[in-house]
Amino acid sequence: MMAETKKERHGSGANEAKAQKEAAPSRGQKETLMDVAIRRSILIPSSEIYGSPAGFYDYGPVGCAIKRKIEDLWRQEFLQKDGFHEIETAIILPEAVLKASGHAENFADPLVSCPSCKNKFRADHLLAENADAKKDGVNAEGLPPQKLSGLLSRYKAKCPACGKGGLSEVGWFNLMFKTNIGPIEGNTAYCRPETAQGIFLDFARIVRNYGSRLPIGIGQVGRSFRNEISPRQGSLRRREFTQMELEYFFNPSDQSHPNFGKIKHEKLRFANGNRHENIEIGKAVSEGLIPNEIMAYFLYKQKILYLAVGIPEERFAFRRMPPEETPHYSRGNIDLEVETSSGVVETVGTAYRTDYDLSCHAKATGIDLSVFVEEEKKRIIPHVVEPSMGADRLFWCVLDSCFRARGTGGKEWDWFDFPPAIAPYHAWVFPLMKKEGLDEKAREAEAMLRESGLTVYYQESGSIGRRYARADEIGVPYCITIDFDTLSDGTATLRFRNDGKQVRVKLGELAGKIASFVKEGKVGG
Numbered sequence: 001m002m003a004e005t006k007k008e009r010h011g012s013g014a015n016e017a018k019a020q021k022e023a024a025p026s027r028g029q030k031e032t033l034m035d036v037a038i039r040r041s042i043l044i045p046s047s048e049i050y051g052s053p054a055g056f057y058d059y060g061p062v063g064c065a066i067k068r069k070i071e072d073l074w075r076q077e078f079l080q081k082d083g084f085h086e087i088e089t090a091i092i093l094p095e096a097v098l099k100a101s102g103h104a105e106n107f108a109d110p111l112v113s114c115p116s117c118k119n120k121f122r123a124d125h126l127l128a129e130n131a132d133a134k135k136d137g138v139n140a141e142g143l144p145p146q147k148l149s150g151l152l153s154r155y156k157a158k159c160p161a162c163g164k165g166g167l168s169e170v171g172w173f174n175l176m177f178k179t180n181i182g183p184i185e186g187n188t189a190y191c192r193p194e195t196a197q198g199i200f201l202d203f204a205r206i207v208r209n210y211g212s213r214l215p216i217g218i219g220q221v222g223r224s225f226r227n228e229i230s231p232r233q234g235s236l237r238r239r240e241f242t243q244m245e246l247e248y249f250f251n252p253s254d255q256s257h258p259n260f261g262k263i264k265h266e267k268l269r270f271a272n273g274n275r276h277e278n279i280e281i282g283k284a285v286s287e288g289l290i291p292n293e294i295m296a297y298f299l300y301k302q303k304i305l306y307l308a309v310g311i312p313e314e315r316f317a318f319r320r321m322p323p324e325e326t327p328h329y330s331r332g333n334i335d336l337e338v339e340t341s342s343g344v345v346e347t348v349g350t351a352y353r354t355d356y357d358l359s360c361h362a363k364a365t366g367i368d369l370s371v372f373v374e375e376e377k378k379r380i381i382p383h384v385v386e387p388s389m390g391a392d393r394l395f396w397c398v399l400d401s402c403f404r405a406r407g408t409g410g411k412e413w414d415w416f417d418f419p420p421a422i423a424p425y426h427a428w429v430f431p432l433m434k435k436e437g438l439d440e441k442a443r444e445a446e447a448m449l450r451e452s453g454l455t456v457y458y459q460e461s462g463s464i465g466r467r468y469a470r471a472d473e474i475g476v477p478y479c480i481t482i483d484f485d486t487l488s489d490g491t492a493t494l495r496f497r498n499d500g501k502q503v504r505v506k507l508g509e510l511a512g513k514i515a516s517f518v519k520e521g522k523v524g525g
């Protein structure tokens with residue numbers, strides 16, 4: 001049973017606020033959020049002590065815990081709820097696979113070099129940053145090299161590094177990391193540029209084991225690699241990143257989805273240019289904005305997941321991509337974009353991949369990748385709808401959405417308002433002081449909470465206010481303080497992150513209470 005609320009029972013954390021003022025970030029710039037993320041070891045630039053090559057970031061303990069929870073929520077929403085399969089496939093793929101899939105030929109970005117300083121840039125990005133091209137509304141994405149060369153010279157584009165003009169002609173740069181399998185030269189392979197290919201390669205075997213009745217969903221969470229030309233967007237454009245991809249294999253003669261009836265009256269927020277509109281899912285499908293019911297179902301799932309991880313609905317929108325921005329394998333793409341303090345970020349690409357990949361691999365290997373459709377008494381190559389979500393981009397958007405600057409919620413320090421389901425720890429446990437058995441009792445409470453499956457962290461140094469502030473700074477939803485009353489009546493103080501309210505809870509009831517607060521998303525008293 002909870003006892004009465006005792007506001008700020010163990011101090012306000014004002015000293016921590018003073019300590020933080022020096023490096024105080026102000027909201028609104030990605031550099032600021034990156035400063036906070038790095039200072040708190042949420043993210044760590046990879047190989048930092050050797051100079052941190054661009055496009056690689058590690059996750060510290062806090063970042064790692066949040067990312068894992070986001071990935072697990074994806075698994076729950078996209079796999080477990082629909083009874084789909086999860087697999088884990090090799091990262092290194094033989095060249096033949098990527099030749100067949102089209103990546104060896106098509107997976108490239110336009111490259112331009114500066115003859116003076118020898119730096120290299122993405123040609124379309126230089127145009128996107130050119131003030132005159134911007135004024136003329138030039139959209140360079142997806143343009144071929146010749147057109148890009150013409151535009152760069154028309155707008156007198158200069159090298160962003162040395163400021164000189166006369167940039168080279170634009171050429172293609174393939175984004176795949178190349179390697180060699182074993183010591184025999186010529187056994188070329190690549191780090192996979194998407195996790196999807198492994199799923200297509202294993203499809204036939206999974207069908208053999210689980211039956212060929214369509215639809216079949218197979219998902220994977222894993223690393224992908226793209227040797228981005230000049231990744232300058234902090235953690236957003238990485239050379240190594242995690243994708244959460246589902247390949248949904250279905251019979252193209254039936255593009256309905258059994259759950260469509262349940263979601264067709266729900267609304268999705270769509271972007272069209274700079275305008276946004278909430279559109280009923282049924283209407284979006286009947287008017288062709290969404291290609292089919294299947295795709296609609298997976299867009300709706302994206303909305304559910306984004307709300308669960310703390311991105312409010314007014315911050316994200318779906319956008320139907322124009323053909324020039326649609327990948328080579330897709331008959332229609334809808335991206336999910338999130339509005340962040342560093343601009344609009346594409347975090348999911350949902351593609352109607354048709355039978356493109358299975359057909360390519362069947363042709364290249366001579367292996368039959370069709371399935372028998374009992375009702376039609378014939379073999380078909382299934383079609384695929386693929387929601388492909390970037391875990392690192394979603395992670396960054398979650399940080400951005402949940403960041404609360406000092407002053408918010410009456411706090412004198414900046415903090416994160418993570419939903420408890422993705423917070424890095426369920427609770428922090430403190431002894432009020434390190435004496436008279438309080439620390440031992442707190443250790444007992446910590447062990448008991450851990451035993452019940454909660455992630456907890458024990459912290460005994462610093463004033464109690466400072467410890468609360470530190471927990472807030474990384475978004476821990478609940479703090480448990482063991483004090484002298486605990487020794488006499490067996491209760492502890494449970495403090496809620498968002499409003500600092502405190503209640504007394506019996507030690508034996510703590511784990512159950514915290515678990516149900518996490519489930520409810522309760523972050524205030």
Ligand code: GAP
Pocket residue numbers: 193194195196226228235236237238239241243245346347348349386388389390391392393394
């Ligand atoms: N299998 C389809 C595919 O890979 P994509 O649109 O190229 O499609 C899907 O990538 C998602 O992967 C993107 O929406 C983004 O979230 C993430 N992603 C792609 N390139 C990335 C990069 N360089 N750094 C971080 N995330 C990236």
